[in-house]
Amino acid sequence: MDPKPAGKTDRPGKRINAKRLAEDLDVSISTISRAFNKDAVIAQETRSRILDYADQLGYRPNPYAQSLITQKSRIVGIIVSHLENPFYPEALRGLSEALREAGWHLMLFTVPFGKTPDDILPLAISYQPEFVIVMAVTVSSRAQEVAERAGTKLIYFNRRDPDSSTFYVICDNAHGGGMIADHFIDTGCRRLAYIAGFQNASTTLDRWRGFRDRCIERGLSDVWREEGYSFSYEAGYSAAMRLMNRRPRPDAVFCASDIIALGCIEALRTEFGLRVPEDVSVAGLDNIEMAAWPSHSLTTYSQPLDRMIEATVRLIEEISIGAESEKVAWQIKGDIIVRKSTRPLPDGKDTATLPDKP
Amino acid sequence: MDPKPAGKTDRPGKRINAKRLAEDLDVSISTISRAFNKDAVIAQETRSRILDYADQLGYRPNPYAQSLITQKSRIVGIIVSHLENPFYPEALRGLSEALREAGWHLMLFTVPFGKTPDDILPLAISYQPEFVIVMAVTVSSRAQEVAERAGTKLIYFNRRDPDSSTFYVICDNAHGGGMIADHFIDTGCRRLAYIAGFQNASTTLDRWRGFRDRCIERGLSDVWREEGYSFSYEAGYSAAMRLMNRRPRPDAVFCASDIIALGCIEALRTEFGLRVPEDVSVAGLDNIEMAAWPSHSLTTYSQPLDRMIEATVRLIEEISIGAESEKVAWQIKGDIIVRKSTRPLPDGKDTATLPDKP
DNA sequence: AAAAATAATGCAAACGATTGCTGCAAACGA
DNA sequence: TCGTTTGCAGCAATCGTTTGCATTATTTTT
Numbered sequence A, B: 001m002d003p004k005p006a007g008k009t010d011r012p013g014k015r016i017n018a019k020r021l022a023e024d025l026d027v028s029i030s031t032i033s034r035a036f037n038k039d040a041v042i043a044q045e046t047r048s049r050i051l052d053y054a055d056q057l058g059y060r061p062n063p064y065a066q067s068l069i070t071q072k073s074r075i076v077g078i079i080v081s082h083l084e085n086p087f088y089p090e091a092l093r094g095l096s097e098a099l100r101e102a103g104w105h106l107m108l109f110t111v112p113f114g115k116t117p118d119d120i121l122p123l124a125i126s127y128q129p130e131f132v133i134v135m136a137v138t139v140s141s142r143a144q145e146v147a148e149r150a151g152t153k154l155i156y157f158n159r160r161d162p163d164s165s166t167f168y169v170i171c172d173n174a175h176g177g178g179m180i181a182d183h184f185i186d187t188g189c190r191r192l193a194y195i196a197g198f199q200n201a202s203t204t205l206d207r208w209r210g211f212r213d214r215c216i217e218r219g220l221s222d223v224w225r226e227e228g229y230s231f232s233y234e235a236g237y238s239a240a241m242r243l244m245n246r247r248p249r250p251d252a253v254f255c256a257s258d259i260i261a262l263g264c265i266e267a268l269r270t271e272f273g274l275r276v277p278e279d280v281s282v283a284g285l286d287n288i289e290m291a292a293w294p295s296h297s298l299t300t301y302s303q304p305l306d307r308m309i310e311a312t313v314r315l316i317e318e319i320s321i322g323a324e325s326e327k328v329a330w331q332i333k334g335d336i337i338v339r340k341s342t343r344p345l346p347d348g349k350d351t352a353t354l355p356d357k358p
Numbered sequence C: 001a002a003a004a005a006t007a008a009t010g011c012a013a014a015c016g017a018t019t020g021c022t023g024c025a026a027a028c029g030a
Numbered sequence D: 001t002c003g004t005t006t007g008c009a010g011c012a013a014t015c016g017t018t019t020g021c022a023t024t025a026t027t028t029t030t
Helices: A018-023 A029-036 A044-057 A061-069 A089-100 A117-126 A142-150 A171-188 A202-217 A233-244 A259-274 A303-318 B018-025 B027-038 B046-059 B063-071 B087-101 B116-125 B142-149 B174-185 B202-217 B234-245 B258-272 B307-321
Strands: A075-080 A107-112 A133-137 A155-158 A168-172 A191-196 A223-226 A253-254 A281-286 A298-302 A329-332 B075-080 B105-110 B131-135 B155-159 B166-172 B192-195 B225-226 B252-255 B281-286 B300-302 B329-332
Touching: A018 A029, A018 A044, A029 A044, A029 A107, A061 B063, A075 A089, A075 A117, A089 A107, A089 A303, A089 B087, A089 B105, A107 A117, A107 B087, A117 A133, A117 A142, A133 A303, A155 A303, A168 A171, A168 A202, A168 A303, A171 A191, A171 A202, A171 A253, A171 A281, A171 A298, A191 A233, A202 B258, A223 A233, A233 A253, A233 A259, A253 A259, A259 A281, A298 B131, A303 A329, B018 B027, B018 B046, B027 B046, B063 B155, B075 B087, B075 B116, B087 B105, B087 B131, B087 B307, B105 B116, B116 B131, B116 B142, B131 B300, B131 B307, B142 B155, B155 B307, B166 B174, B166 B202, B166 B307, B174 B192, B174 B252, B174 B281, B174 B300, B192 B202, B192 B234, B192 B258, B225 B234, B234 B252, B234 B258, B252 B258, B258 B281, B307 B329
Parallel strands: A075 A107, A075 A133, A133 A155, A155 A168, A168 A329, A191 A223, A191 A253, A253 A281, A281 A298, B075 B105, B075 B131, B131 B155, B155 B166, B166 B329, B192 B225, B192 B252, B252 B281, B281 B300
Antiparallel strands: A107 B105
């Protein structure tokens, strides 16, 4: 039953290819190919004979030849601009694993300081990935057009583009802002402030909108807003300094991201000697791992990363098999995670049990 | 001077390829190819005529066809196991940019929880990258063999393998351990301890060796060692708890990485009410960005990331052009970064000015 | 037992480039 | 003037697959 004709195994030079297998096993190259193709017509016995022998030789079909002939690469590119924000490594890892399980390869492109994702897109496209996931806050609307011309589908992760009909997956940022506003108000805060991230990022805008709208609904008509200009620790730190020099000082600060919140808290403590949450409540949005560290114990609204990733992969799969998904946009709700950076509720009450609009 | 014959630009269907250009411009496919190949023999004028027209059509040579025929992919795979340790995103970003500048594409593979880099290697290899960078603490020695069989070169980043002759790039971990020991001793600490990371990682071992040896050299013969079992915040936290229940308590703790150190500090403060550095000095190794945050202000030994990355890229380039580099190993020294998590020096003295072995 | 249907395999044409070799002008040297 | 060199471009083979169609072997139907 040994499929290997004696003495042929250790032929010299050359990488092993289908032709080599074919000769050794006395079948055609087509048959070799079919053995590796799940739903090709081939005798069960032939297939296993081939697969066994291939295994023995360590043969795998050449992906470049495959891509060339099938016009599919099973590659998805990913453009990441801010790996220094811990949310992104977490998202990147999740996407990487989910895509791998679905049989995709991930090509990584980081955006160097001073450049925009738009600058990197042509490069990302040059390897002809079937999809490019843009995990970056700011992209121009032209990106869509550039990608399209190269036959690559664009997917935004954690951002949406109001102007275009590009696929996107985000969490319900406005809902998050609203939940945090509720929590602040429920715990007795009255002078609410917001620290923004990149000015024209959809995340900055939506979180602000949800936050402010809920405040107004509940009768707090002026909410302060301080620009952070980016999603970073330093941004939070310096924005907090500007914010706390205003009078009267806010008693609750919602930061456009967790990492901003950590910078903010640090500034409150070291620069102003303020206690969190006794003097000021601080909340973020993302629920990065660090937020749960005892030293931070940050109240936040969690991005439903798992479900966002699941949605992204499903989107890719669907488009890939041609079932041009009707659903262009996925917006997924997260949950508020109450920790110790915000004042506790008056008594046993829980935010979730309060009516939406009292 | 318009190289585009009228009316041919908007031909229907089909991606544009060299053949299309050739027909439109009335040259052969070979010539098209040569126009894109820096050092091919071709008339200057012909080249620019082709390049201009290609640009107009948005044509780029198909990378799969190129890889197929040239047997080179210009792809390097990277296996990362612990993105949750902030050192790795920082390294990843740096490598990504440096490789991009050198004209390489980066394929990312993360190691899922419960699996080892060895499990992922076959997958990483399956796309036939020319190199695979392993940025993970533990890899078996068999990996080298597996890669070799597939014609892929392996490069370890931030780890070395004593058993094999695989290329590797690391910082001088033993030197780092030594510097930290010096600093502790110079600032008057006498009961020194070490919190380890993964038990059999070369980083854990080398840092320990450098630390302990220097302690012994300077007359402190027993140095405590507490196992952390991994490079993480939680590991630091729980190891610190075990460590501080010993008597007498150490007055200085060197952690195998910054992230361990942060967990350690947290435990000291919240679980034992100890002050850092008044009661206990704590130092790490890596110099991740967070270490500089005011709330942490961690003394540490910096990994010379820029130079490590530079070395890695140079290694790749050299091997790639066949100048089989003699230098298989790069070990680069970093610097000690003194911040506020360790006691200050008695007076104006600076560690660097003290003799190596007083 | 012959005809028809079915199952398994082989043939050969793609996919889109690269590159050694050949051919042809024009330029050069004697 | 003729032979030789040089510069440029084209021919055709090649890389390693996939896949529609033709072909053969096997089974089922009548």
